[in-house]
Structures are given as structure tokens and as C-alpha cells.
Amino acid sequence: MSGNSDDSANLNAAEHENGYDHDQDSLTVPLLSIQRSTPNNTSQVAIVGASICPIESLDYEIFENEFFKQDWRSREKIHIFQYIFMKWLLAFLIGLIVSLIGFCNNLAVENLAGVKFVVTSNMMLKGRYGIAFLVFSLSNLVLTLFASMITAFISPEAAGSGIPEVKAYLNGVDAPGIFSLRTLVVKVVGSVTAVSSSLLIGKAGPMVHTGACVASLLGQGGSRRYGLTWRWLRFFKNDRDRRDLVTCGAAAGIAASFRSPVGGVLFALEEMSSWWRSALLWRSFFSTAVVAIVLRALIDVCLSGKCGLFGTGGLIMFDVYSASISYHLVDVPPVLVLGVVGGILGSLYNFLLDKVLRLYNIINEKSAAYRIFLACSISIFTSCLLFGLPWLASCRACPSDASEACPTIGRSGNYKKFQCLPDQYNDLASLIFNTNDDAIRNLFSKNTDDEFHYSSMGVFFVTCFFLSIFSYGIVAPAGLFVPVIVTGASYGRFVGMLIGSHSNLNHGLYAVLGAASFLGGSMRMTVSLCVIILELTNNLLLLPLIMLVLLVSKTVADAFNGNIYDLIMKLKGFPYLETHAEPYMRQLTVGDVVTGPLQLFSGIEKVGNILHVLRNTKHNGFPVIDEPPISETPVLFGIILRAHLITLLKKKAFLSSPVRSNIDAFKQFSSVDFAKRGSGNGDRIEDIELTEEEKEMFIDLHPFTNASPYTVVETMSLAKALILFREVGLRHLLVIPKISGRSPVVGILTRHDFMPEHILSLHPLLEKSKWKRLRIRFPLLRKMF
């Protein structure tokens, strides 16, 4: 992939690979006979939201230097109490704020879209179809334009669902700006307007990103500018605590979208997080419990009719199955069929979405104007479809025993009048000329087995399937959950209609199972989706059927391709570290992938030297070596971080001669100086100005160097080094030589060195032994695209 790997290195690797099985002695000769000097530039940038950004790794490792140890020893019990109290307070605040945002979000969408549909319907009642279409499509266009403009110009990071970005963040990839206040505002406002504009996009994904944003901002809380609660938050100025907060935020986001507290926690656990602790389970559960309680209280208020059109919709929770249901073994085969077809459709969906996103990337790369134009085209196209397609459906007579008004006029409901006569309704309009939430509710509704015609359901399914693929990639906050649920539900209901009376299950139940199968086929989660669907439909008796359909659809879909979020992350270029090593990594040693040049510092280093190195490299960690006269032979002392070096330079705690400093150094600094600020707020080396005299002075790096870095011997298998790197959550892994006598450090491994593209570019012959996931491939299909 990277074009600049030198040939000699490859040749060396190839020789090594060929000689691997026969030449046993090769293990005792140093493998790094040719010291590579090419820096590893693969995967240093990625597409964040809609624009290309440089990315950094996060520091999850506990940084044990003398200074921090000293600081830690000086902490009192009150500080531990403060820390624990703040953890819980922040978890509470995350839940509270996310639930309020989620509620306002729904309220705004329901009222914006509601007013739009009421006005349009009223015009159609009067027969003014042309003007109705104009109003409908123009209002959609204006809303989409607004959403895409704020996204493109104010915060491109807010585009898309945000789940891939948050997932990458929780894996240790820091993309600038994804958790800024600007992104939060654009995400919320953009999501409301984009969803209101009748585009087939969801609001769950953006809610996850919103939750993560809220959590991250709370953790940074009251930055310097406002000086709020500074002292109590100081313990959260590191990536470990921030990761925990963001996990809680993501869980709260899903909980607020679906009013599904347990599902939210499980989603964060199963899909989002890369590291998980039992304590975090508890804390994120607390956040989602707060979300559930607050939402329940707010919805109680709304049910009394004080929230405009919201009150009638109920929203968020589609609790349509409070009645008891029964099913028997005869119902299992159709459910299995549903699972298999859902798996195939889901993987096809992923495949097509991937292709469309690649196409859109070419357009989006050009300029903001192109992006906005694309969004507007999709909006106009959608408006035409939504308004045009119902005309294809024939009007149906209202059922005499309908449980609600038929046709429904001026509010959400099952029986849309559209162009029909007073006692008739248009079944396709009930689905398509409606908000997504109402469409889902109609599809899930029971005792409406005769409401829809085959052709309407088929048209709706095809429309949703393709429209959602084309809508996701536009430059606006857009989620995937709701489109996938709508598509899956329509397909499930279609299958239910086909099976008809041969089954005990009603069509609404088939819609639920169809949604589950399509979600399973596309997103490949099991336990969390199962719980989310249970909490959505509020009936535990469905559990075995939903489990079955999810397991089947996931298994079938996994035979074809990967999970949708992983595909998007790969497309965006995030250096996501997988849990498992690929088999070819077992055939390589750590020494085979380490690339240079390596920058070392002495224990007591010249200021000018540090300044020069920091200005001329982008490395984030530097090994510190004790050399004679401090020690007898060169010995690895530890590793020091760029940010800490910058702080040292900024504070100018210099020594005039290269001798070890005394204890005074500790008094010049406080731990706050070394606290990690929010992404993008750190000090930059370019801002530091030193006089020539200062440059000739020295710094004693010992107290600020992490004296316990994780190390691997250069002959360590790459697969096992990856396991260490991933499980412990490292940013830098020092490689030490097997035979002493040379430099005490051979190199540093970072996240990028474990990326398959990098390894395969160094050792192209390994490509053939790449892990085949026993997947079914369609060479013809791949050639076509």
C-alpha cells in the first residue's frame, strides 16, 4: 500500500520467508541485518466524518515516572473520594444530558416533520396536489440544505453516523475535533433537520456520537476558558478516564434512541468498546438507568398532550406487543427462512453501501459545494419518490372494524388518505409518506393483517433498501439503525403476508423478526440487538424467536462479508487494532516489522538537541538511555512522551551542567502541567522559543521518564507482541535486542506497525498466507464494481 518501502527490505524479508522452514540457525543470527530507515507512513491519516484528517494514538498506558509516583503518594483520602464522587457525578450528568438531548431531538423531529406532513396533507385534501408536492419537496430541500451546509462548513466531523469514529476512539485512535463542542452542536442540529427532511436516515447513530461528545466535553469540563470545577476534574485529564466516559456516553446514546437501557450497555460492550472492565459495566449501566428514568418522566409529561404532535406519536418506544403471544414448533421454519434471507440481504446491503460510499468519497473529496450538491440531489430524489410512488398504489376501502380513524387525517396513523376517496386509504402512502418512526409503528402493528397489499409492501421494501444505501453517505449526520429497521420490517412483513395463515404469528410479529434479521445481517451484533429489540417491543416472550433469527442471519451474513461498521472504518482508513493476530504474523518476528529511524535521548540531555528532535520528527515517544558516565554501559532507562518534553521545555527547568538534578525539580511542576488536554488543545513545539544560551543547557529527564516501559525481545513473534500491545492497550512498545552489546533499544512499535497494510507492504510474499475467513466470494460481482 505505501509506495515507499525500500526494495532491499522486501528482498531481505523474502529471503527470510523462504528460508524459514529449513534454516533453523537463522533464529540465532540477528534478523535486522539491514536496519530499515523508512518511516512507516501508512495509516497516519483517515477520513473523519467527511474530511481527511491526521490521526494520533491515545495513551492508555499508566505512565509510571518518579514525578507521578511522588504526586500519587502525596494524594490524600479526600482526593480518592473526589475522584470516585466525580466519576459517578459525571456518569449521572452524561445520562441526564443525553436523555434531554434525545428527548428534544425527538420532539423537534416529530414537530418539524409533523407540521410538514399536516400542511401537505391539508393541501391534498383540497386537491391541490401540485402545490402540495412543491411545498413538500421545497421544505425537504431547505432542511437538507441547512443540515449539509452546517456540516460541510462548520464541522465536517459531524457527518455520517459517528459510530465508526467513536469505535475507533475507543480502540485508541484519536481523530481531531470529533468531540468538540462545535461537532456536538452540528451533530444535534444537523441530525434534527436531516431526519425532518424525510431523508431515509436514522438518528440512533448520531445519538451515539452525541453521547460520546457530551461525555468527552464533561470530562474536559469547564476548560481553562471558563475555569469551572478545575480542581475536581483534574483526575480526568487523561485518556484512560476519558475512554471510560466516552463508553458511558455511547451507551447512553443508544439508550436514549431506543429507550433501551440494558440494550445500550450491551451495545457499548459488544460493538463499541475495545477494552472493558466490570466496573465500567456498572457505571455505564448507571448512565443508561438515568436515561431511562428521565425519558420515562418526560414522556409521562408528553402523554398529557403538552408536546405538540409528539404526544400523539409516543415515539422512541414501539411497545406494540404487550399482549401475550403464542407460537409453536411449526413457526420455526418460516423464522429460519427469514433469518437466512435476512443474512443474505444484510450482507448485500453492506456490500452495496461500501461501493456507494467509495463512489461518494470521490465526489466528497472535491469541494464542499460538491458535497452539498450531492445532498440536495438525494433530497430532491427522495421527495419525488415519497410523493410519486403512492400514486402507483390503488386505493383500498377502509376496514369496518378499524381500531382507529380511517382514513387518518391531520395526524400520524395507519391509514393515510393521500389521493383517495373519503372512505378509502392508500396503503403505500401509510408507509412511505410518513415519518420513519410512524412507518415502523405501522409495520409492527398487529391486527392489521389485511392493511397492506403485496405490491405496496414490495415497492416499499425495494425503495427503502436502495434509498437508505444512497442516503447514508451524504454530508449530514445520518444513522443506519432506523433505515435498516424499516427495510427489515418491510421485508419481514412481506414474508409474513406470503406465509399468511400457515403460521400462528401475525404480520406485525413477522415485521419485528424481519427487522431483527436485517439488523443481524448488516450489523452482526447478537446479544445487544436482541435486547434492544426486546426493549423496543416490550415483550420477553419473543426472546427465543429473536435469538434464533439473529443467530441465523449473522451466521449467514458472516459467510459473505464483515460488519457494516468495520467496513466503514476500513474505508475511512482508521488504524483499528483487532483483538486477534492474523496467522501470518506468527511467521514474523518483531524485528521484521520495526522501521527506523529511531530517536534516542540521554538521561541528561541537551536542551537544543531535544528542541531539534521535537521539531524535526513527529514521534510521540522517545527511549531514554543512560550512558557512561551515568552507568557503566548504555542501559535503557525508559521512555518519555513528546507532550511531557514540551512541558519541560516550556517551564524551562534547565540545568547548567550535565549532572543529575536534586529533588527540587518536583517543586517546579504540578501534575496539572502534565495533564493531557482535550484533543487539539495541547501545546505545540512551534510555540516554544528558546534563547541560544538556553539551548546549551541540559534537562534531567529521569524524573519524567516512564521507567517501566513494556518491552519485547526482537525475536518475539509478531503475533504475540500484538496480543501484548492490544490487551494491555499500549501506544509504544519498545523492542530490545536479543544479544546485548548493541544499542539497548532496537526500535519502537506503534499501532501503525501492526497494520496489515504495513506488514504486507514489507513482506509481500505473505499475502498468500493471509487469513481466509472461509468466506464465499463472487469474483464476477467484484469485477463488475
Add this chain to the structure above:
Amino acid sequence: MSGNSDDSANLNAAEHENGYDHDQDSLTVPLLSIQRSTPNNTSQVAIVGASICPIESLDYEIFENEFFKQDWRSREKIHIFQYIFMKWLLAFLIGLIVSLIGFCNNLAVENLAGVKFVVTSNMMLKGRYGIAFLVFSLSNLVLTLFASMITAFISPEAAGSGIPEVKAYLNGVDAPGIFSLRTLVVKVVGSVTAVSSSLLIGKAGPMVHTGACVASLLGQGGSRRYGLTWRWLRFFKNDRDRRDLVTCGAAAGIAASFRSPVGGVLFALEEMSSWWRSALLWRSFFSTAVVAIVLRALIDVCLSGKCGLFGTGGLIMFDVYSASISYHLVDVPPVLVLGVVGGILGSLYNFLLDKVLRLYNIINEKSAAYRIFLACSISIFTSCLLFGLPWLASCRACPSDASEACPTIGRSGNYKKFQCLPDQYNDLASLIFNTNDDAIRNLFSKNTDDEFHYSSMGVFFVTCFFLSIFSYGIVAPAGLFVPVIVTGASYGRFVGMLIGSHSNLNHGLYAVLGAASFLGGSMRMTVSLCVIILELTNNLLLLPLIMLVLLVSKTVADAFNGNIYDLIMKLKGFPYLETHAEPYMRQLTVGDVVTGPLQLFSGIEKVGNILHVLRNTKHNGFPVIDEPPISETPVLFGIILRAHLITLLKKKAFLSSPVRSNIDAFKQFSSVDFAKRGSGNGDRIEDIELTEEEKEMFIDLHPFTNASPYTVVETMSLAKALILFREVGLRHLLVIPKISGRSPVVGILTRHDFMPEHILSLHPLLEKSKWKRLRIRFPLLRKMF
């Protein structure tokens, strides 16, 4: 703790500790100036079930030697397919077998206990109270005697709940015999008889152990004796795959106990497992889904009345809340009170149980006769209480609008007649003279607000609380879930009765919340308990209240002591590795805790030497060093396992001269030779006989040595070494010197070296900086016991 740590080492450590803050230079001088020669003997034995056993660690590390790499490269696609297929087949079989066992278990208990109660009740109807008591207490005694005898004589490992043993196994502690067929049979039969004997013990814990047993036996499946499916199971002959299976088994066990598939998975995740992967989530979910589906089918069969007394009970699932419920903010304060008191009671319960178990251990240590005598005494005491206490309650008139027959005669029901007149019932007997499942169902039942009197409920609560504490430690399979649920439900219902009409919630709901609060206070799980209770009661609308009560009770209880299973594990002496390092570990380096003597092997080692070392030490891993002439200086090549050395000795693949062997060595062995057998089935060094001539020969250890061992430098902080050890799941961690020139290995760290008792015995001065969990202590209470 261990009395044999030598004083010089302690002195050295104390000096080091005192000089830590001031003497910066100490970091550059080797810390291990005095090489310790005391082996670490702490925590090598533990109480497994009811007897003391030696324990071993498990090998979760991927063992990368040339031989395995060769073997792995020779694997074909069909092998990968076999492996994946077998994984799923085993998950399916675990689900199927566990659900069948669970069903039969319930069927047997319900019928055994049912017959007993019917016979006794019939005698009481005829006024023959004396003979009724005799029959009741004698049948209880016989059942208890049987359960305790098979446990004491056939398989002491089957005593208790088994959850601590399984939890320790999943943490990497291998106790012999816990997963043998013998244990499985005793666990199932003993649990059925013990529960039927009206002891206040549960069957959920034993089901978890049963599930784990089934899983482990399936993984070992058809051992050599039967020669079944040998080839397909060969990939499962290692601790990693066995761990996954046992996790699935534990999840299936909980799922079968409570018919709670999602709860089972979460329980395994939150409480049981120490390492968790997303793939495992999915697989264990599959197992529990199978359990749920099979149980549902079996219960459908039973509901048609073909299962004796079982059909009328319904059992397993207490789905008492299918109706919709409503609650408001005014109901929150009583729920909070419930949570607080539940937390206090739960921690008191843990405290008392811990003390009683310590007392019982003294008795149990003496002999099997003492153990059986203890069990029988508890049985007689229980019989007296169950039969005697209802006489204290006054008879109450049957309600005119009772939904079921009153008094209930000859079957389970809410209104037990006991000694009362024909139109009356004894409310205390309805609770206490009943199976535990029926008592829970009565407590959870709604529309029965006037059924119980305050005094009856109070007596029942106190009886349950203390009886369950005294019943758990007997030598029979005994769980804690059901006793805790009964006690909590009685307490909750009591609170509900006190609050009375001031609340919208009915008393049955208070019982559910009380059970939740007591579970939370004692077991300290949150998400899994929440889901289990939801699945038990089948009403999602309870969710916010249950979440709230669980969070409050856990928080309150955590202020006093630890979770019940952790207390029991500590009491039993399992060397359980916590996720987090204790703060004092930050003040130590790895070199401070390494103890000798260290046994090394050369790359090409003399057979007699290996035999001698294996016979005279109990170590499980030996560093392999390449010395001149093989390399220029002594170099660490890797680590070799005892089991692999024994295999090499057994196969007698010896060399006549110390030169590196050629490729032929691979042909003499197959990977099956090196497969890990079930616990206790491995080859023993004592069985190997070699001639004097053979002892003079050599073995080339290189192809069988793990050439990629994880290493840490001796100056590494102990806390960070622990994180590496725990996260990666190691058994041996090699310590290498900071300054070369000495031996290339300083020592080996194992699980036992990270145990707080060991560290604090080496460095007693650290005791004062031990982690204080901000817990409330009662010095007076501690002195009393």
C-alpha cells in the same frame, strides 16, 4: 503469611522502601543484590468443595514453538472447518444437555418434595400431627443424609455452590477433580436430594457448576477409554478452548436455572469470566438460546399435565407480572429505602456467612463423619423450624374473592391449611411449609395484599435469613441464589406491607424489588441480576425500578465488604488474580518479589539432568538458555513446559551427542502427543523409567521450546507486570536482567508471586500502604468474632 521468608530479604526490601524517595541512584544499581532462595509456597493449596487440594495454574498463553508452527502450517482448510464446526456443535450440545439436566432436576425436586408435602398434609388433615412431623423430618433427614454421604465419600469437590471454583477456573486456577464425571453425577443427584429435603439452599449455583462440568467433559469428550470422536476434538485439548467451553457452560447453567438466556450470558460475563471476547459472547448466547428453546418445548409438554406435580407448579419461571403496571415519582422514595436497607442486610449477610463458613471449616476439617453429622443436624433443625413455626401463626379466614382454592389441599398454592379449620388458612405455613419455589411465587403474587400478617412475614424473614446462612456450608451441593431471593422477597413484602396504601405498587412488586435489593447487596452484580429478574418476572416495565434498587443496594453494600463469591474464594484460598494492581505494587519492582531457586536448561540438555530436575522440583516452566558453543554468549532462547518435557522423555527421542538435531524430530511426534489432557490425566514424571545409558544421552529442546516468551526487565514496576500478566493471561513471566553480563534470566514470575499475601510477607512494611477501599469498618464487631 508464609513463615519462611528469610529476614535478609525483608531487610533488603525495607531498606529499599525507606530509601525510595530520596535515593534516586538506587534505580541504577541492581535491586536484587541478595538473590532470594526461598521458594514461594503461599497459595499452592486451596479448599475445593469440601476438601483441601493442591492447585495448578492453567496455560492460556499461545505456545509458539517450532513444532507447533510446523504442525499449524500443515493444517488444511478442512481442519479449520472442523474446528469451527466443532465449536458450534459443542455449544449446541452444552445447551441441550444442560437444559435437559435442568429440566430433570426441577422435575425430580418438584415431585420428591411434592410427594413429601402431600403425604404430610394428608396426615395433618386427619389430625395426626405427631406422625406427620415424624414422616416430614425423617424423609428430610434421609434425603440430606444421602446427599451429604455421596458428597463426602464420592466427590467432596461437589459440595457448595461451585460458583467460586468455576470462577477461579476461569481466572486460571485449576483445582483437580472439579470437572470430573464423578463430580457431575454427585452434583446433580446431591442437589436434587438436598433441595428436596427442604433445606434452605438453592439449585442455581449447582446448575452453574453442572453446566461447567458438562462443558469441560464434552471438550475432553470420549477420552482415550472410549475412543470417541478423537480426531475432531483434538483441537480442543488445550486450556484456552476449554475455558471458552466452561464459560458457555456456566452461562447455560444460569439460563437453565432461571429460564433466563440473556441473564445467563450476562452473568457469565459480569461475574464468572476473567477474560472475555466478543466471539465468546456470541457463542455463549447460542448455548443459552438452545437452553431457552428446549426448556420452552419441555414446559409446553409438561403444561399438558404429563409431568406429575411439576405441571401444576410451572416452576423455573415466576412470570407473575404479565399485566401492565404503573408507578410514579412518589414511588421512588420507598424504593430507595428498600435499596439502602437491602444493601445493609446484604453486606451483613455476607459478613455472617463468612464467619459461619470459617466455623464450619474447623468442623469439616476433622473427618467425613463430622461433616455428615453437621449436615444432619442442620436438616433436623430445619425440619423442626418448618413444622414448628407455623403453629405460632394464628389462622386467618379465607378471602371470599380468592382467585384460587382456599385452603389449598394436596397441591401447591397460596393458602396452606396446616392446622386450621376448613375455611381458614395459615399464612406462615403458606410460606414456610412449602418448597422454596412456591414460597417465592406466593411472595411475588399480586392481588394478595391482605394474605399475610406482619408477624408471619417478619418471622419468615428472620428464619430465612439465618437458616440460609447456616445451611450453605454443609457438605452437599448448595446454591445461594434461591435463599437470597426468598429472604429478599420476604423483606421486600414486609416493607410493602408497612407502606401499605401510600404507594401505587402492590405488595408482590415490593417482594420483587426486595429480592433485587438483597441480591444486589449480597452478590453485587448489576446488569446480569437486573436482566435475570426481568426475565424471571417477565415484565420490562419494572426495569427502571429494578435498576434503581440494584444500584443503591450495591453501592451501600460495597461500603461495608466485598461480594459474596469473592469472600468465599478468599476463604477457600484460591489464588485469584484481580484485574487491578494494588497501589503498593507500584512501589515495588519485579525484582523485589522474584524468589528462587531458578532452574535453567541448555538448548541441548542431558537427559539425566532433565529427569533429575523434573523429579526434584514442581516447577511447570523452565527457561532454555543457549550457551557457547551454540551462541557466543549465554542467550535466552525461550521457555519449555514440564508436560512437554515429560512427553519428550516418554517418547525417548534422544540424541547421542550434543548437536542440533535435524528436521526428523518433527516426524517422531504428532501434535496430539503435546495436547493437554483433562486435569489429573496428564503423564507423571514418576512413571518414566530410563536406563543409565539413556540418561547419558541428549535432547535438542529447541523445536519444543516456546521461543517467544513474554519478558519483563527486572526494574519494571510490579503493578505494570501484573497488568501484563493478567491481561494477556500468562502462567509464566520471565524476568530478564537490566544490565547484561549476568545470566540472561533473573527469574520467573507466576500467579503466586502476585498474591498480596506473598508480597506482604516479603515486604511487611508495605502493609500500611495497602489499598483502603474507603470502607466503613466496625472494629467492635470484628473483635467480637
